[in-house]
Amino acid sequence: MIHVKDKGSVLLNYTLGRNLHPFEIDLKNLPVRKDALILENNEIYDELTKLLSVTTELLAFTPPRIRLRYNRRKEKELPVVFNGKVNLAPGFHPLGKTLVTPETVKVYGNPSLLDSLQSIETVFTEIKRTNKSVIRTVYLQKIKGIAVQPSAVTVTIPVEEFTDKTLEIPILPIDLPSHYTVRFFPPAVKVKCSIPLSRFKYLNEGDFAIRIPFSELTGNASGIVSVRLSEEPEQAYSVSLSPDKVEFILEQHSEHP
Missing domain, CATH: 2.170.120.40 (YbbR-like domain)
Structure with missing residues (x-):
């Protein structure tokens, strides 16, 4: 609230709000007191007089000092x-x-x-x-x-319609010593998966791989080994193998015929 002295016509304009507007203060220039910024009496006085007519005398204003609490962020x-x-x-x-x-x-x-x-x-x-x-x-x-x-x-x-596709993937041994041979029964398994409709014609056998290490064959008296995918495309969902186990025959040959 401010108290001013002037002619009646000037005061009427103030009452109708025609001449007074909010003023802005740059907070960076205000002094800091602990956790608050301080707008001193003389600074408020200077800003208010800028808004008043040159004929107007500023008698008093409240509050005489403004304290703004703040936290460093x-x-x-x-x-x-x-x-x-x-x-x-x-x-x-x-x-x-x-x-x-x-x-x-x-x-x-x-x-x-x-x-x-x-x-x-x-x-x-x-x-x-x-x-x-x-x-x-x-x-x-x-x-x-x-x-x-x-x-x-x-x-x-991103969402897309998916469809099923079935491919026949051969079973390959890895790390097989040269004096060993292995035969799988069946030699390939059917891989069924759900893929994006837009990828259907591009998906082929080369996108999958089934590799069985020699270490899973040697010493395996049952002659049956589980099969799993060693490679598959990222966009293949609900992948299943049929069969998921195959029989095998591991044969050892003489290293020096």
């Missing part, structure tokens, strides 16, 4: 983690990982509080029975005493 850059659940329509799968843009955000707050944070999560988001890629703006979780910039991110979840 630390800045830290943290990765964003998508917190959510994605339910896809039957026959559809996520194509690759969920993308968050930007991947990191800046957070500001008390140093001890920031030191306890390793990442910032989005608010929980559930996506139900979608059959197409998702692009959505998602807000970040609020943490008391922490400011986050920006406060929201863009989450992209």
Whole structure:
């Protein structure tokens, strides 16, 4: 509140709010007293007189001194983690990982509080029975005493229709000494997997490999060994082998005929 003295017409303008406007103070220039910034009486007086008519006399104002409490804040850059659940329509799968843009955000707050944070999560988001890629703006979780910039991110979840494909993959021995031979029964197994529709015609036998080390064959009295994939494409889902065990015959020959 301010008290001024002037002619009636000038005072009327002040009453109607035509001549008075808020003034701005650069906080960087204010003196610091412990945990507060201080706007002194003479600085307030100077700023107020700039807003008044030259004929106006400033008699008094309250408060005579302004004390602004503040806390020193630390800045830290943290990765964003998508917190959510994605339910896809039957026959559809996520194509690759969920993308968050930007991947990191800046957070500001008390140093001890920031030191306890390793990442910032989005608010929980559930996506139900979608059959197409998702692009959505998602807000970040609020943490008391922490400011986050920006406060929201863009989450992209690539989705594509998948289909089944079956290939016959040969079984190959590895680390087999030259004086050994091995035969597998059957010599190949059927590999069935679910793959993106767009990759169907490109997926072939060369994308998979089944290799059985010699160490799993020697000393194996049962003549039966489990088979598993040594190589498979990243975008293959629900992979199954048939059969998952095969018989084998390991023969040793003389090293010096």
